[in-house]
Amino acid sequence: MSDHLTLAQVDRDGAIAETLDRISPDSRAGFLRKGAILGGGIISGGAVLSALFADAAEAATENDIAIANFALTLEYLEAEFYTEAVAMGAIRNARVRRFAQVVAAHERTHVAALKGMLGARAVAKPSFNFQGTTESEAKFKATAQVLEDTGVMAYAGQAPRVDANAVLKAALAIHTVEARHASWIRHINGAPPAPRAFDQPKTMQQILAAVAGTRFISSGPAMTATGSSPSFTG
Amino acid sequence: MSEHLTVEVVDADGAIRDALNDIETGTSRQGFLKKALTAGGTVVLGGVAIGGLPALVTAAPGPAQDAKILNFALLLEYLEAEFYTRASASGALSGEAREFSRVVGAHERAHVAFLKGALGSKAGAKPTFDFKGTTEDQAKFLATARVLEDTGVAAYNGQGPNLTKPTLAAAASIVSVEARHAAWVRDILQQNPAPAAFDAAKTQKQIESAVGATGFITA
Numbered sequence: 001m002s003d004h005l006t007l008a009q010v011d012r013d014g015a016i017a018e019t020l021d022r023i024s025p026d027s028r029a030g031f032l033r034k035g036a037i038l039g040g041g042i043i044s045g046g047a048v049l050s051a052l053f054a055d056a057a058e059a060a061t062e063n064d065i066a067i068a069n070f071a072l073t074l075e076y077l078e079a080e081f082y083t084e085a086v087a088m089g090a091i092r093n094a095r096v097r098r099f100a101q102v103v104a105a106h107e108r109t110h111v112a113a114l115k116g117m118l119g120a121r122a123v124a125k126p127s128f129n130f131q132g133t134t135e136s137e138a139k140f141k142a143t144a145q146v147l148e149d150t151g152v153m154a155y156a157g158q159a160p161r162v163d164a165n166a167v168l169k170a171a172l173a174i175h176t177v178e179a180r181h182a183s184w185i186r187h188i189n190g191a192p193p194a195p196r197a198f199d200q201p202k203t204m205q206q207i208l209a210a211v212a213g214t215r216f217i218s219s220g221p222a223m224t225a226t227g228s229s230p231s232f233t234g
Numbered sequence: 235m236s237e238h239l240t241v242e243v244v245d246a247d248g249a250i251r252d253a254l255n256d257i258e259t260g261t262s263r264q265g266f267l268k269k270a271l272t273a274g275g276t277v278v279l280g281g282v283a284i285g286g287l288p289a290l291v292t293a294a295p296g297p298a299q300d301a302k303i304l305n306f307a308l309l310l311e312y313l314e315a316e317f318y319t320r321a322s323a324s325g326a327l328s329g330e331a332r333e334f335s336r337v338v339g340a341h342e343r344a345h346v347a348f349l350k351g352a353l354g355s356k357a358g359a360k361p362t363f364d365f366k367g368t369t370e371d372q373a374k375f376l377a378t379a380r381v382l383e384d385t386g387v388a389a390y391n392g393q394g395p396n397l398t399k400p401t402l403a404a405a406a407s408i409v410s411v412e413a414r415h416a417a418w419v420r421d422i423l424q425q426n427p428a429p430a431a432f433d434a435a436k437t438q439k440q441i442e443s444a445v446g447a448t449g450f451i452t453a
Contacts, residue, residue, distance in 0.1 A: 106428065113431075160403040172435065173432040183427065193417065194341065194411055194418060198407040
């Protein structure tokens with residue numbers, strides 16, 4: 001698979017260019033040192049995106065690749081969910097719509113970043129069927145809350161399992177943004193934004209079981225909790 | 235405890251707001267020095283104001299390093315817990331701001347208890363605080379809360395890679411709650427709850443500099 005990513009392609013919102021320097025104090029130095037990403041893909045010139053993830057890609061272990069692909073699968077799901085919800089036009093409330101638009105952009109950025117890091121090792125995007133939850137504002141709101149809380153638990157569960165520091169930094173930088181999303185939609189929904197003093201992690205198995213229960217993934221590569229390469233379920 | 239100089243703030247409102255703003259833009263040390271000099275005050279030096287904390291060694295993770303980092307986290311949690319406790323007691327808050335302070339204060343106090351328990355006899359003592367009126371005015375409270383919560387996220391994320399895995403798991407369970415707090419108060423303020431796709435990580439030095447610049451820690 002060709003991984004010729006340019007900053008323009010992945011950073012339509014300007015989110016990456018604006019925020020990359022904030023992720024890690026040494027991200028810029030890392031970018032200057034490294035030019036290629038794992039899997040043989042090349043990030044084109046000016047691709048500030050790769051600074052952190054080039055670091056991450058070079059240091060990643062097989063275990064890290066499995067974790068990153070797990071995260072990528074969840075981010076594919078979220079990105080598609082939000083993008084579809086915005087496109088469906090069923091969201092009438094301006095506050096909800098703004099949430100959907102901002103979060104859609106973030107999740108797309110997360111997809112791009114994880115794909116960039118994984119290069120040829122990235123799992124392909126599955127096909128999704130959101131079972132009507134993108135077609136009703138009420139269902140969208142409820143589903144978004146579940147997805148974001150799930151994302152928080154997923155990243156919390158995986159962070160201690162990551163080997164490479166650079167991969168961990170990326171995971172932590174995404175983890176807290178998912179928590180902001182969760183708090184935001186809970187607040188919109190009239191639910192407690194921060195329901196407890198300590199958030200609980202969930203294992204990869206628990207998360208995958210929860211995702212399977214939604215039936216949102218209709219076809220394409222299925223993740224296995226063992227972390228091995230995904231097998232096609234056809 | 236090292237000697238430190240406290241700022242004579244001529245314009246309490248402006249100086250604090252500016253200092254807080256500088257934390258967010260990452261120019262806290264420079265910006266604050268400039269303002270302190272023009273205001274005629276003497277300067278709180280970040281590291282000195284929070285005296286007694288050893289500089290973190292970013293060696294390979296281990297129990298001794300965990301303890302240093304948890305004490306750094308404990309300092310921030312002491313600050314947040316006290317901030318919310320005083321704000322809730324001040325009678326200045328109403329409506330959702332009051333509810334926010336009640337809920338979040340309980341969380342921060344729980345974080346303090348957890349970290350003290352984890353550190354045992356190694357736990358640092360609670361500093362003395364002066365919140366410069368930010369706990370006594372709802373608008374200042376909300377603005378300050380936002381900066382404190384965003385700073386907490388950046389502080390924990392900055393230390394994550396330096397921790398042993400079990401301690402990282404504990405830190406992860408706390409940092410996402412700080413991020414929830416940050417998003418919540420941002421939404422109360424009608425600001426973007428999630429301003430970036432990736433949250434910043436800051437180093438211990440950056441955090442200490444920023445916190446020192448507020449002047450909240452007086453001893």
